[in-house]
Amino acid sequence: MIRDYHxxxxxEDALALLARGAVAVGGATALYTAKSSRDIELVDVTRLGLDQITVDKDKVVIGAGVTLSRLGAAADIPGMPGALLRKAARAVASEPxxxxxxxxxxxxxxxYWADLPPVLLALDATVEVRKQGQAPSAHPIAACLEAGKHPWEGGMIAAVTVPLTQAAQVFGYERFVRTVTDYSLATACVTMTRDGALMRNVHLVIGxxxxxxxxxxxAEAKLEGKAYDAAAVDEAIATLGDxxxxxxxxxxxxxxxxxxGVLSRRALMTAYEWARES
Ligand SMILES: Cc1cc2nc3c(=O)[nH]c(=O)nc-3n(C[C@H](O)[C@H](O)[C@H](O)COP(=O)(O)OP(=O)(O)OC[C@H]3O[C@@H](n4cnc5c(N)ncnc54)[C@H](O)[C@@H]3O)c2cc1C
Incomplete structure (x- = not known):
């Protein structure tokens, strides 16, 4: 039950409320499916001015309150990270x-079905957390996704930062749904850097x-530093069997x-084809 809403x-006002146990709420879409019978006090964090996307030379900072519609239309985020974030955001659920x-x-x-975390993991994103009376802290998304680790507890996520580089990065992104608004049955996201014909810094994320x-x-180890060929991909995909x-x-x-396995193969092919053409 919602006891109070702010x-x-x-x-600072939001952080004070969160420090005393109130619960952050963004788009509130999870409220429809929440089963909690806990008495909660909500803090709406969408009027805090955290809805900006700021592009710097080496990173893009995406405010906590940026909606997926806004992210899906963010043509100002350059290069591979921009293209991947737009594609993933546009794939989620429905426009409303x-x-x-x-x-x-x-x-x-x-x-488990959320579509941004696999992409943010493939992009080595960091999560910026704010808590009352503390300096902002940055946490690699990989650590945030470890079981039981929620660095934002008692505070809030203020932004997500994605690194930008001058390297020739490419991606492949595949997500399988039975209907356009269904949750993904499986997701594969590949990012890599092209080094001539070789694949470097390969990230293969399964969601x-x-x-x-x-x-x-x-699978990543089977591909790292290799030229793309059927044998290398077969070897990598075989490791997903268990x-x-x-x-x-x-x-x-x-x-x-x-x-x-099928989606990972497709994502690898897309990434590599892109690398060859660019
Ligand atoms: C019918 C339906 C279909 C959907 N399909 C998909 C899909 O295919 N793919 C997909 O990825 N998502 C999908 N979603 C959305 C997903 O299930 C969640 O509802 C959504 O990601 C929650 O985002 P929100 O901004 O509405 O967060 P909220 O509902 O406001 O909050 C969700 C959780 O995040 C916490 N929270 C919110 N903001 C902050 C913050 N700044 N700091 C710390 N904690 C915070 C809240 O306390 C709560 O625990 C779907 C939702 C619905 C209703």
Whole structure:
């Protein structure tokens, strides 16, 4: 039950409320599906001015309150990170929902199907946390996605930062849904840097299979520093055969594991084709 609702305009006021146990709310889309019977006090964080996207030379800072619609239209974010973030944001649910869902809510909700966390993991993003009486702190998204780690507890996510580089980066992004507004059955996101014909800094993130997205380290190791060819990709995909899959009602674990392999192969091909053409 919602005991109280606040909509502060100053970050300090929001932090004071959060420090005493109030719960942050962004787009509030998770309220529809929340099963909690806990008596809660809500702090709406969408009027704090944290809805800007700031592009610097070496990073883009995406405010907590940026909606997925805004992110999906953010033509000012350059290069591969911009193209990947726009593609992933536009893939989520429906336009009315994208108008409400915020970047911070999609991350902090920690839903296994959430579409931004796998992409932010592939992009080595960091999460900026604010807490009352403390200096802002930055946490690698990989650490935030570890079980039981929620660095924003008692405070809030203020922004997500994605590094930008001059390197020739490419991506492939595949997500399988039965209907356009369904949650993903499996997601594969690949980022890499082109070094002539070689694949460098390969990140292969699998989403929607387990409670949190994760990097497929064994597959990445099979690809790192190699030229793209069928044998290298086959070897990498074979390592996904023993991925643990959390059961859900959408499809069997075996099907979703196989799907993850198919989508990873497609994402790798897309990334590499892009690398060859660019
Ligand atoms: C029908 C439907 C379909 C959907 N389909 C998809 C989909 O396919 N893919 C997808 O990714 N998402 C999908 N979503 C959205 C997803 O399930 C969540 O509802 C959404 O990500 C929550 O974002 P929000 O901004 O509305 O957050 P809220 O609902 O406001 O909050 C969600 C959680 O984040 C916390 N939170 C919010 N803001 C902050 C902050 N600044 N700092 C710290 N904690 C914060 C809240 O306390 C809460 O725990 C769907 C939602 C619905 C209703």
């Amino acid at each position: 909509s502060p305009e100053r970050v 929902l994208r108008n409400m869902i915020t970047v911070a809510g999609n991350v902090a909700g920690l839903n 929607a299979l387990q409670a949190r997205p994760h990097r497929a380290a064994k 991925l643990p899959v959390a059961p859900n009602f959408r499809a069997s674990p075996g099907y979703r594991r196989q799907l993850a």
